[in-house]
Amino acid sequence: MTDKTEIISKLNAYIVTELLKRPDKTIGADEALISGGLIDSFSLVDLALFVEQSWGARIDDTELNAETFDSLGQLADLIAARAN
Amino acid sequence: MSTLASTLIARATEAPQQPALTFVERGGEHTISRGEFLQAAQAYSSRLAVAGLGAGDLVILVLQHSLDLVYAFWGASLLGAVPSIFPFLTEKLDPDLYRQRVKTLVEHSDARAIITYPENAEPLSELLSELPVQILVTGATTADFKLPASEISLQSEGLAPEAIALLQHSSGSTGLQKGVALSHRAVLRQVQAYGKAIALDPQTDVIVSWLPLYHDMGLIAGFVVPVLTGTHLVLMSPFEWVRQPTSLLEAIGRHRGTLCWLPNFAYKLIARSVRPGAEFDLSSWRAVINCSEPVYDESHQVFVEKLAPFGFSADALAVSYAMAENTFAVTQTEVGKPPTVDVVEIAALQERGEAIPTAEGKRVVSCGTPIESVELAIFDVERNALPERRVGEIGLRSEFMLSGYYKRPELSAEAITADGWYLTGDMGYLADGELYISGRKKDLLIVGGKNIYPQDLEDIANRTAGVYPGRAVAFGVLDERLGSEKVVIVCELQEGADPAAAEQALRAKVVQETEVTVGDLRFVPRGWILKTSSGKHARTDNREKYLSEFGG
Numbered sequence: 001m002t003d004k005t006e007i008i009s010k011l012n013a014y015i016v017t018e019l020l021k022r023p024d025k026t027i028g029a030d031e032a033l034i035s036g037g038l039i040d041s042f043s044l045v046d047l048a049l050f051v052e053q054s055w056g057a058r059i060d061d062t063e064l065n066a067e068t069f070d071s072l073g074q075l076a077d078l079i080a081a082r083a084n
Numbered sequence: 085m086s087t088l089a090s091t092l093i094a095r096a097t098e099a100p101q102q103p104a105l106t107f108v109e110r111g112g113e114h115t116i117s118r119g120e121f122l123q124a125a126q127a128y129s130s131r132l133a134v135a136g137l138g139a140g141d142l143v144i145l146v147l148q149h150s151l152d153l154v155y156a157f158w159g160a161s162l163l164g165a166v167p168s169i170f171p172f173l174t175e176k177l178d179p180d181l182y183r184q185r186v187k188t189l190v191e192h193s194d195a196r197a198i199i200t201y202p203e204n205a206e207p208l209s210e211l212l213s214e215l216p217v218q219i220l221v222t223g224a225t226t227a228d229f230k231l232p233a234s235e236i237s238l239q240s241e242g243l244a245p246e247a248i249a250l251l252q253h254s255s256g257s258t259g260l261q262k263g264v265a266l267s268h269r270a271v272l273r274q275v276q277a278y279g280k281a282i283a284l285d286p287q288t289d290v291i292v293s294w295l296p297l298y299h300d301m302g303l304i305a306g307f308v309v310p311v312l313t314g315t316h317l318v319l320m321s322p323f324e325w326v327r328q329p330t331s332l333l334e335a336i337g338r339h340r341g342t343l344c345w346l347p348n349f350a351y352k353l354i355a356r357s358v359r360p361g362a363e364f365d366l367s368s369w370r371a372v373i374n375c376s377e378p379v380y381d382e383s384h385q386v387f388v389e390k391l392a393p394f395g396f397s398a399d400a401l402a403v404s405y406a407m408a409e410n411t412f413a414v415t416q417t418e419v420g421k422p423p424t425v426d427v428v429e430i431a432a433l434q435e436r437g438e439a440i441p442t443a444e445g446k447r448v449v450s451c452g453t454p455i456e457s458v459e460l461a462i463f464d465v466e467r468n469a470l471p472e473r474r475v476g477e478i479g480l481r482s483e484f485m486l487s488g489y490y491k492r493p494e495l496s497a498e499a500i501t502a503d504g505w506y507l508t509g510d511m512g513y514l515a516d517g518e519l520y521i522s523g524r525k526k527d528l529l530i531v532g533g534k535n536i537y538p539q540d541l542e543d544i545a546n547r548t549a550g551v552y553p554g555r556a557v558a559f560g561v562l563d564e565r566l567g568s569e570k571v572v573i574v575c576e577l578q579e580g581a582d583p584a585a586a587e588q589a590l591r592a593k594v595v596q597e598t599e600v601t602v603g604d605l606r607f608v609p610r611g612w613i614l615k616t617s618s619g620k621h622a623r624t625d626n627r628e629k630y631l632s633e634f635g636g
Contacts (some may be wrong), residue, residue, distance in 0.1 A: 034442045043566075
């Protein structure tokens with residue numbers, strides 16, 4: 001069982017610490033990550049690798065775009081559906 | 085007289101069956117022979133000729149990274165017209181703003197035709213209806229051969245060597261877009277001199293590139309050089325590469341690739357993307373040339389460490405200093421051995437502009453020596469030439485400098501001095517004849533290979549609700565994880581403004597207008613931002629203040 005709130009909290013911690021280098025921040029579950037200009041193209045690959053290592057959920061490179069996931073909530077749903 | 089067109093025809097005629105290019109797309113790739121390549125380009129020539137275009141006419145290509153773009157470029161060239169590639173709309177950019185930029189470009193450059201996709205033709209035709217420009221669509225085929233090919237290529241035969249061959253759009257700030265005009269003589273001479281500098285062998289070399297064609301590194305090194313020398317080119321999409329950076333390594337293994345050009349951030353991105361257990365064969369790779377962004381020794385080290393198990397050798401590391409105004413390369417390190425790293429005293433470099441060798445200090449990576457015909461000088465503010473190991477503005481003279489900025493005589497006069505020097509706006513020093521870059525005189529940020537002006541970012545901040553107008557400053561700070569600069573914006577907010585709303589609005593606006601993501605955004609109390617007496621932002625001072633207060 002993987003809890004969505006828990007996934008979001010872990011994703012948030014990774015993004016603010018490793019990618020944004022702003023551990024003081026919290027990203028809202030519905031905040032636009034890609035189209036909102038929070039995460040750049042060069043960090044999407046890092047995020048995908050983090051997801052793969054943490055939950056074993058593989059995100060194909062064709063899915064690294066705002067259409068597949070543009071918020072922590074959407075990404076957490078995708079992880080919950082694919083986690084092993 | 086040779087032109088780009090006559091050289092292309094010569095390559096296709098001498099070996100029509102030889103592969104010209106392998107175009108890699110998701111789900112497959114296909115190889116096009118030189119003969120097929122020429123014919124596909126001629127279909128575009130014919131389409132342009134039927135539309136009444138001819139030698140000297142500017143043709144703007146508003147196309148994605150695709151075979152259509154490749155053929156349309158050479159189609160225009162075969163006609164003696166002047167092709168110019170405009171970056172295509174991406175999902176991040178605001179489409180209306182994007183089309184407005186196309187319009188501005190057409191107005192300023194007096195373009196005679198645009199080639200774009202059918203779905204893009206209608207909104208553009210509407211927007212450009214007042215201007216004397218034709219909108220042509222893609223999909224040219226042999227059915228377009230309404231004129232004999234021989235008649236079309238005749239048009240380019242009468243061209244003078246000084247005729248403009250192509251335009252590269254130099255990164256001016258958005259209001260100041262300028263087209264770097266390059267003559268046939270300049271481009272062909274650069275191809276020859278640069279080929280020599282990297283010991284290019286069209287028989288055995290294979291160039292692999294994912295670089296966009298609207299940028300000098302992608303256009304010249306990763307496109308014009310292979311096509312005109314008859315070197316097999318494996319061309320990948322920049323958009324697909326950024327989502328799967330190791331696809332470059334796979335393509336090198338598959339095609340026994342030997343040469344590649346990469347901006348510094350790509351070294352880090354590729355290294356970070358190699359999954360445990362992955363397998364590649366990089367034994368054929370003889371040079372990977374770092375170009376277009378500041379070069380960091382640490383990025384090279386990480387790259388070598390990660391890729392050595394797959395047969396990559398540190399001897400394949402190389403660096404080039406290049407710019408559109410010089411067609412492409414200015415300098416190149418010797419291929420086959422790693423670039424020299426000059427270790428100098430940090431304080432002396434920053435405070436006195438002197439590069440004093442020391443055991444522990446700043447590690448500056450060499451950009452190599454000038455390629456054939458290039459003369460380099462380091463100038464002080466009064467434009468006196470400085471001796472070795474003294475930092476100044478880098479000036480250059482060569483046989484492949486720009487003819488001028490297209491239709492912008494005032495800018496051209498400013499860029500080149502009476503005695504023929506082009507002042508680059510980059511700061512650096514020479515040591516043992518090798519060039520080292522230490523900074524930039526111009527206010528420019530290079531973020532993930534993309535050039536952006538801080539003024540444009542500050543302008544966006546000033547237009548954002550909540551930001552106190554005139555109280556925003558933008559600058560770049562090295563992001564070690566990325567191996568590139570990141571954009572920092574510091575602003576003062578109006579009283580009662582909601583910081584979360586202002587942050588979301590500003591971040592979204594920056595990405596929609598520039599495609600660049602803000603690395604760090606800070607809201608500071610009124611009076612935090614330092615201003616110079618002239619009222620102009622002291623970006624350097626504010627950057628120092630940011631670093632001491634918020635760290636890197």
